């Protein structure tokens with residue numbers, strides 16, 4: 292009797308462990324479908340406080356980062372500190388080779404930047420970190436702030452990309468301080484599932500916890 296009881300207990304344990312193993316494998320596959328590849332190339336336009344901080348985090352998380360500037364020769368220290376094969380390149384090259392493009396420039400520069408990178412970004416994921424301030428960016432900032440900076444950019448500069456709005460609503464120093472064990476909440480907006488999945492992965496890799504707030508047209512709350 293005791294033998295049968297032990298046998299039944301063992302069979303139950305094996306069944307339970309097989310079921311949870313199957314579930315774990317299913318979850319792994321589900322995660323794998325939304326995860327970026329580690330060698331995904333992220334092209335950063337504007338490698339100042341925001342672009343530099345995010346790029347370093349992503350390089351350390353395993354992504355290939357292309358930092359760009361109008362003076363890429365001045366980015367030597369940043370590239371070295373980021374590691375993982377990061378490079379300093381021209382704005383056009385970052386847009387051309389980047390599979391995901393990150394915009395982190397003063398908003399007034401977008402009139403020029405969007406024309407420069409337009410041939411290379413069609414259909415790509417573009418993450419817009421810029422904010423718009425009338426005192427810094429001129430009259431265009433008033434208009435952009437009225438409708439929402441990301442919505443304005445989507446309508447006027449980037450109609451043919453899958454836009455993500457994130458990292459705009461909090462000081463970048465807060466993101467810089469975040470760690471995997473002490474993440475910071477990062478609200479974001481995007482229009483489709485692919486952009487949402489990639490936004491969540493970029494936020495996670497920057498030690499953030501993603502919080503979806505809605506579509507680009509409703510992302511004015513993320514302007515700072």
Ligand SMILES: NC(=O)c1ccc[n+]([C@@H]2O[C@H](COP(=O)([O-])OP(=O)(O)OC[C@H]3O[C@@H](n4cnc5c(N)ncnc54)[C@H](OP(=O)(O)O)[C@@H]3O)[C@@H](O)[C@H]2O)c1
Pocket residue numbers: 336337338339340341342359360361362382395396397398400403404420421422423458459460461462463464515
């Ligand atoms: N700092 C924050 O806490 C924070 C937080 C959220 C959002 N933001 C917004 O994010 C954007 C970037 O802020 P930041 O603090 O990183 O500014 P930043 O340190 O001044 O960096 C901006 C970079 O933009 C580049 N740039 C300027 N004009 C350009 C042009 N025409 N073409 C290409 N690159 C150009 C500059 O690079 P080169 O001169 O080397 O070309 C500069 O390194 C701003 O719109 C800001 O309002 C900032």
